[in-house]
Every structure is written in structure tokens, then in C-alpha cells.
Amino acid sequence: MALTTINNSAAIALAASYCKVDVVASYPITPSTPITHELDKLYVNGGFPKFIPVEAEFSAISSLLGASAAGARTFSATCGQGLMLMHEALFSTAGLRLPVVMAVANRAISSPLNIWNDEQDSMCQRDSGWIQLYCKNGQEAVDTVIQAFKIAEKAMLPAMVCLDGFYLTHSVGQVDIPDRDKVAAFLPPYKNPCVLDPQNPLTVGAYAVPADYQDFREDLSADLEASARTIEEVGKEFGKAFGREYGLVEYHNCKDADRVIVTLGSVYNTIELVADALRAKGEKVGVAHLRSFRPFPAADLRANLGGKHVLVVERDISPGAVPPVYAELSEALAGTGSTVSVAAGLLGGREAKRQAFESLFERMKQGKVKGWFCSKEKKL
């Protein structure tokens, strides 16, 4: 292992090139632009064969689904409005079972315009059929990009590698960039079994009438659910090859904890510091990082957090309903005797200090917590 001081975006682009991507298509949008720049820099120096500087994100994802269907390994980076513009084609990519991998630099969504971080953009793509893996630091982002290709190509499903915009895309840190040859050994070449090939003409993307349509959606759903095992297997293989093992959820001091905060992304790091400090004072608190949001690891969460008071800190909303991670976690822990709480907020770059999380752990002692987090109106 050799640590390099590097900007995370550059590290992610390098990791993608080590994965021998054939075609990259990307469009500028803050804060994923640095990844796009770094990809282009690699391309112009022969790092990979094709970079398509598209005219919109919708064409970025569309061209990659075409390239993937023609047998190419593909990669892109986008966020916020860019991901929203891709929405329709995201569903098509998953429905056509094409393992495109994309870095999503999580960003707020308009209106009002806001370029800063939360996770509303990827959360509202949750029904698109994509695998969604969240990263809490630059090292995880690099490692997850490499794993994502293997997972996606085994499951024949596209995968998003979600990392917080600015916090992770624009920060410089010490990252272990895996060795290029070891990456090549870890990741076999991409083979699309339904490749577009004049020697063996196939029809890809036939339309389906009511008698057939639901079967396709059931298959997609079952395969996305089954990809949980693939994520675990690949996470273990990665551990063997590179010394850092990954799973669906990372549990930190959860076994004997009575209170656990579950979250996604880089905000985890602050909560872990707070939880460790409380532990030192004798409080039985833990933290969990939900690495895989799609597939949603319900059984894993139930086995590890059932019966505990679990609070979700999530940076996304579902106007007119409860936020999605809370809703899904509530379903996963139903009947275990768990209390499930939620603090939703930190939207559009709003930040929380350590005290805010200390106060959350404190509030949990009195029972269920549910509401906006760091709101100017009602403070949790």
C-alpha cells in the first residue's frame, strides 16, 4: 500500500482508467466537473480510447448505454440537475441490463438553484433499477469505483458510486491508489452476452405488451435484490486483493449499542467522532454507514440493528411523505421492537456541528425523534 496525496476526483478518474474503461461520456456540472476534467486529461494522454464531450447529460447516459450494448466498458460522472436530466435514460439503462458505472457527486436539486451537497439527486433515482453505493471518504470512492464495475458486470445492472459533492470531490487527502496490474487481475474483461454484433444479430430493447411487461420488471427487481450477495462477495474479494474489505452496511460499535445513528455519505465521519466520544463517557451508542442503498440491505439491517433505537440522519426529503431511508428502515426493522427515528435535513450544503449530533443521541434517550434536522424553524 502506497499513500498518495491526491484530489479525490483525480483519484476516481485514475481508478476508472485502471479499470480499462473503453468509452467515457460526460458533461460539465458542478461539483462533478473535476472528475470530468481529470477523465479528459487521462483521455488526451492515451489513458483510455474514447471520451465523448456530449451536449447534455441526457446524451452522456444515452451514449454510454449504446456503448455498453456494443460491448464497451463505460463510465461517467454527474450530479444534481445532470442526474435529474438523465432520469428517463437511467431507467432505460437498467431495463436494458447494461452495466454502466457512474460517479454521482451528490448535489442539491433546483429550485431554488443550489450547487452544494445533499443526497436528493440520487435518492430520487432510487426506483431506476440502478445499484447505488455511497462512500464516506475518497478512499472508499476509489475502491468502490473498481468494485462497481465488477458488481455491475456480474449483475448486468448499472451502478452509481455516490460521493458527496465538494466534501469529497474537491478535497485532497491521502489515498491508496490500487496498483494498475492488480486492478486488471481483480476485474475481468467486460463481456456483454447480448452484444450488438453484425455476426450474430440480436434485437435489444423490444417492447413488451401487458402479457410480458411485468415479467421483465420482476426479473429486474429480483436481480437487483440478488445483487446484494454480489456486492458482499466482491467486497470480500477486494479485501483479499487490496486489504480493505467492504460490505452492504458498515457497523461501528453497534453490537452492544442501545442507540445507533444510521446515515449515508461523508456526514458519517462527524457522527462517528461524536459516537466515539460518547462511548468514552460510557454511553452505549453506535453508528452505521448504509453503503448500499440499492439494493436495500433490509435483512442485514434487521439482523444487526433489530430491537435497538435506530435514528436515520438523511439529507433528502420526500415532500408530502416521510423521507425514503427512514421509510425503508422502518419497514426493515418492523416487529423487532426497534424504535426508528429520523432527522432529515442538512440540505443544499447546510452543515451540522458535532453538538447537533450529540444532541440527537441525547434526544434518543427520551424516545422516538422525528423531524427536520438543523431547521431554522423547529430545532431537533
Place this chain on the structure above:
Amino acid sequence: MSTQSEMHLYAPGHSGCPGCAPSLTLITVLDALGKDIIVVNATGCMEINSSQYPNSAWRVPYIHSLFENAAAVASGISAALRAKGNDHTTVVVIAGDGATYDIGFGALSGMMERNDDVLYICYDNELYANTGVQKSGATPFGANTNTTQVGSKHRGKEGDRKALIEIAAAHGIPYAAQSNIAFIHDVRAKVKKAQGMRGSRVINIFAPCALGAGFDGSQSIKVARLAAQTRMCPMFEVENGEYKLSVNVAPAQKKPVLEYLSLQQRFKHFTPDDVSKVQMKADKYWNHLMKLCGLPTDEQVAAQEKK
């Protein structure tokens, strides 16, 4: 033993209407291109007619994703093929005018600006047929469609059709051409010429919809032929920026637009005034095209004849 029908790369058994000119266009285009192609199809009649799971009329590799992204999907396939060292397979988009002139126009423009190695074929029936006859950017002035109906305040489409091939040519691509399914030799020649070139190539093929325009399916080719003969849809090509007229109908031999309009229900509401307005538009566009082609305009021809 192979029959004639088995030799077509767009196989029989598709569900095109009787007299469907776009279906005939597909048969002609695919047979001209041969087997070493990958087809990207935009959502539309031709997609619905040809690819109901588990059947397919395509004897060549085929992909359909969405309505508005065919050009971008093709850009990606082309990039993938070239990245993998395949420099021979032709990537062909087949899309209707709704997908081309309207909803997929941004992706098409991007593809052309990058000069991606794609042959883009639009079968142009001047309306949204699959959704039940609405106006598109290709619908001509005055046409009655379900989104440009004829009422007491409004009478059919109020704007003109887009000059798609001129717009395509203005991107500086190597080849852009207007063809017409009534002139099968012209379709074949243009498709083959385009296939032999590299970069973005765009061919718009006039192929009227009997159901949508309101004429009997037995008249499709007649209607299509008249579109060229009456100057409603002149045929030309733009090769590396140079405009060339394809089928030279001399000004004196042109047919009046009424011959074309009167065959179709969509122009049934036209008054003599409307007809002369359309005639003027057709002549104006023709003369504009003559200038681009470096050929004499009506005025110049008349002056020549006087001498």
C-alpha cells in the same frame, strides 16, 4: 432455399399499415446497407411495428432505448466499435420526424457537431403517426393534425416545416441529403454514398403516412412522387458543403401544388387563397434552393426564355 422475402433484412411480418411508405423505406434502406450494420431505432411506428417481444423484424443487430436519444445511443455505439478496433460496421439511426426534428433534435445536433461516425436516417412522414396524428416540426404549413386542428379561429398548422437538411448541412458534416421513397434508385444511391463516407451523415427520406395525411394506402407512392414534382419537398444533397439538386424537375415542367394537396384529407379545408399561399411558399423555397445549388431561379429561367 431462400425466398425473395427472406433476403430482405427488414423481414416481412412487421405490422405496418397497408401502403406504409416508411416500412418500404426501411426495406429499401436496409437492403442497400447490407448486413454489416447496427441499427438504433427511436420510439415510433417503425419500432412498434417491428419489435414486439418476443418477435423482431430485424435481421441485423438492433437496439431501441427511448424516443429522443437515438442519435446519442448511436454516438456511443460508434465510439465503442472504434474503441474496440472495428472500423467497418456502419452505425445507422432510423428515426421518424418527431424523433428527429423535435424531441431528439438536441442529441442529433450534438452528434453532428462532434461529427460522430453515424449514418442518421429520418423517415419523414411529416407528423406524429404513432401517437395518433399530431403536428411535428416537419408538418407543412396549413396541415390539419390533432394538435393543429381546423376551427373557427385557427386553421391548421401556423408555421412552416423545418429545413432539416439545411440545418444538418450547416453543422459542416460531410453529407446531408433529402430523398423520397417514390424514387427508390435515389434512396439507394444516397444511402450507399453515405455509407461509403465517415463522420456524421444525415438523410431525410420523404415517406408519407396514408393514415395520418388522409389518403388511400394505394396512393402512397403517387403522393410521395408529387411532393417532389410539385416542389413541396425538393430532393437535393449537400456533400462537403456543396449543394446539388438530385432530380431536376425543370421549372416549366413543375406541377401545381394543388395536385399534391388535393389528394390528402389534411389539406381538405384549404381555400384557393391557402393553395396559392402554399404555392408561393413552395416556389420561394425552390428558388432559394436553386441559389444554393448554383442553378437558375424561375426568374432567371424566364429571362433566359425571353431572350
